[in-house]
Amino acid sequence: MKITLLGTGDAPGTPEIGCSCAACADAKNGTKSNRTRFSILVQTEQGNVLVDTSPDMRIQLLRANIGHIDGVIWTHGHYDHYGGFPEFYRIQREVHVYGYPETVDYISEMVHFLEPVKHYANFYEPFSLIGLEFSLFEVVHPPETHPAGVMISDGKNKVVISGDSEKDISEKSLEYIQNPDLFIVDAIVPAHMEVNKHMNSKQALEIAEKIRAKRTVLTHLGHFYKPHDIEVKENKLPLGYDGMEFEFE
Numbered sequence: 488m489k490i491t492l493l494g495t496g497d498a499p500g501t502p503e504i505g506c507s508c509a510a511c512a513d514a515k516n517g518t519k520s521n522r523t524r525f526s527i528l529v530q531t532e533q534g535n536v537l538v539d540t541s542p543d544m545r546i547q548l549l550r551a552n553i554g555h556i557d558g559v560i561w562t563h564g565h566y567d568h569y570g571g572f573p574e575f576y577r578i579q580r581e582v583h584v585y586g587y588p589e590t591v592d593y594i595s596e597m598v599h600f601l602e603p604v605k606h607y608a609n610f611y612e613p614f615s616l617i618g619l620e621f622s623l624f625e626v627v628h629p630p631e632t633h634p635a636g637v638m639i640s641d642g643k644n645k646v647v648i649s650g651d652s653e654k655d656i657s658e659k660s661l662e663y664i665q666n667p668d669l670f671i672v673d674a675i676v677p678a679h680m681e682v683n684k685h686m687n688s689k690q691a692l693e694i695a696e697k698i699r700a701k702r703t704v705l706t707h708l709g710h711f712y713k714p715h716d717i718e719v720k721e722n723k724l725p726l727g728y729d730g731m732e733f734e735f736e
């Protein structure tokens with residue numbers, strides 16, 4: 488199993504249009520501060536699955552040299568997580584899409600001209616794709632009523648993706664996602680900033696500790712952080728970056 492962070496930015500991405508802050512200025516030089524919108528690629532020898540279809544999906548698939556997608560899993564119905572789906576136009580028909588019923592219905596309606604093939608998944612009920620077991624768990628991301636995180640297992644290794652979430656994830660979900668080998672978690676702002684609907688880096692790392700994650704990487708990062716290399720060096724934060732890969736045997 489191979490996991491690639493295709494996009495590690497928040498909804499506007501970094502650089503943000505019209506912004507000249509330190510992170511955006513650094514991003515314009517093509518550094519790791521340059522962050523496209525959220526998407527994660529999951530690969531095995533049997534195929535490719537996308538967790539969310541970023542508005543930057545076209546450039547992400549070109550960069551990753553991916554020609555075919557065997558399944559899309561949507562975490563929730565926010566633009567930065569599904570907006571790139573129409574990029575399948577004239578590229579791939581009958582894309583299979585998975586998610587909580589309400590999420591799949593909502594997004595499929597927005598992109599109805601592409602006729603996605605819908606598959607409903609309930610929370611905590613595993614389904615198989617490309618030789619892996621995927622399951623959704625409930626997170627907290629108002630005003631979404633059923634936002635999901637995604638857990639992936641190859642039988643030996645467990646990868647957990649928090650989705651967009653506040654820190655107050657239910658005990659049931661926290662129990663479900665215990666002991667991941669890799670925890671990919673929403674940390675839209677640094678520790679000194681308060682935030683709704685998402686977590687800051689401190690809250691994200693606290694959840695990581697609570698579920699005993701072996702390795703943690705922060706994603707869905709806004710331009711509120713210092714430039715990537717400075718933040719990693721000064722504050723030792725495990726920031727993700729576009730194109731970051733994790734291989735499991």
Ligand SMILES: [Zn+2]
Nearest residue numbers: 506508511710
């Ligand atoms: Zn900025």
Ligand SMILES: [Zn+2]
Nearest residue numbers: 563565628651
């Ligand atoms: Zn969201």
Ligand SMILES: [Zn+2]
Nearest residue numbers: 498565567651
């Ligand atoms: Zn988002």
